[in-house]
Amino acid sequence: MPHQPIEPHGRGQNPNPNPNMPPALLCLSFFRDNGCFAAGMDRGFRIFSCDPFREIIRREVDVGGISVVDMHFQYTIMALVGGGPHPMYPPNKVILWDGNQGRCIGELSFRTEVRSVRFHRDRVVVVLEHKVYVYNLADLKLLHQIETISNPKGLCAVSQLAGSLVLVCPGLHKGQVRVEHFAPKKTKFIMAHDSGIACFALNPDGLFLATASSKGTLVRVFNTVDGALLREVRRGADRAGIYSLAFSATGQWLAASSDKGTVHVFGLNFNTKSPGNDNSQCASGSNLAVTQPRSFRSIVRGVLPKYFSSEWSVAQFRLPEGSHCIVAFGHQKNTVAILGMDGSFYRCEFDPANGGEMTQLEYHNFLKPEEAF
Known part of the structure; x- marks a missing residue:
């Protein structure tokens, strides 16, 4: 993946960044096969290989926090959401970044903050506090939307293997989870x-x-x-x-x-x-x-x-x-x-x-x- 810089959108910039201070972590996440992990920080993000352990991607700027990082299974497309005291991007936007092209290839905007993002082969799932949206990755067409109970953590899980998408999110009641099997178009609620x-x-x-x-x-x-x-x-x-x-x-x-x-x-x-x-x-x-x-x-x-x-x-x-x-x-x-x-x-x-x-x-x-x- 080319090491192209990611430019901040200029929102909430810190007038006195101190590059000598160690970065503060905002999020950690493993990628699909657990072979890599991402660290979202108050000054960009880094991606590491787990075995052998080594840093493979670094995207850092003087200002700009990243609170959500997820990567498509092909390791070329990333989803980024700004966060922290001085977010790199508006926290209500998902920025889709193509590492091969070194540029933004799409944006998804919402009225409230994005809590998490998940990729499936040809789908991108965006989680807000009370809703889950499922988009077609190729053209960002909205395919499904799901109402949930308050979900400030952005809890969501998707199946990782090729084939039908299985998605799990909170239901509408405390202690309840909702399971969506998309190919058979079946919904299962589990208390x-x-x-x-x-x-x-x-x-x-x-x-x-x-x-x-x-x-x-x-x-x-x-x-x-x-x-x-x-x-x-x-x-x-x-x-x-x-x-x-x-x-x-x-x-x-x-x-x-x-x-x-x-x-x-x-x-x-x-x-x-x-x-x-x-x-x-x-x-x-x-x-x-x-x-x-x-x-x-x-x-x-x-x-x-x-x-x-x-x-x-x-x-x-x-x-x-x-x-x-x-x-x-x-x-x-x-x-x-x-x-x-x-x-x-x-x-x-x-x-x-x-x-x-x-x-x-x-x-x-x-x-x-x-x-x-």
Whole structure:
């Protein structure tokens, strides 16, 4: 991708920028295959490769914050939204930037601030606090619009693999999620929690949905086709803010990060002895099992309090409590990548058989000068 500068629109410029101060992070996001991540900052943005870790794109100006960065799967088109005290672009606009051409190829304007943007192969999804818009990427024609409950975080997830678009967003009621299957034109509402939704994630093909509530104690896994509850796993017994959820590419593992400073990995195994393909097995819900001895689960159920009978994590990685981080599974087997809003990057490995504490394989601070491009 050519390293062309992105010019700010001149809105809210800071008259006294200090280039010697380290940039402040406004957002972090993994891209579709988790091979790269973006850091939106108060002075532009940077994009990094996860494995090997290296900075691959830097777009910085003296002024101009970016609060949303997303990239199309072909790594040529980016969606940018201005943010922070001195936004590079108006926060109610989505700027579509073509890296090959080094120019803006489109804009989408709204009456209220843009909370998040998601790409699917030929679609771009824009999330506002009370609405979700779906556009055709080729001509930016509006195809669908969805009303939601208040969604200040911009919660939205889209399927990542080629084929039919599956989109998940908050519903119209507290604790409810809405699943749109666009090819069959089917909508499914799932009452996932009694309290508000804090976070959710789709597996790559959009068949499974993981959700966490504002209480942050339980994570539930649903079949997006029929809304069936497939599994319930427990992050902990006390309240926590869940920052991110992530499925592994195969659907065997689920990871969660929270403000308790611990990243958890849960095992979700499929019974391959059952008839039918993987998708039909998963949809039934009867063949989804967690890698925890059945004897232990059978003993504690009905004897100890309910939280002991929930499925607990297989592996953990501990950060300072209060750390704001997001997690994704790495390309290497049994690894996770963890990004912190303090500029930290961790790559860790977990033992799928014995579980326990993960092994730290790599650490970088991607905001430090020595890590600069």
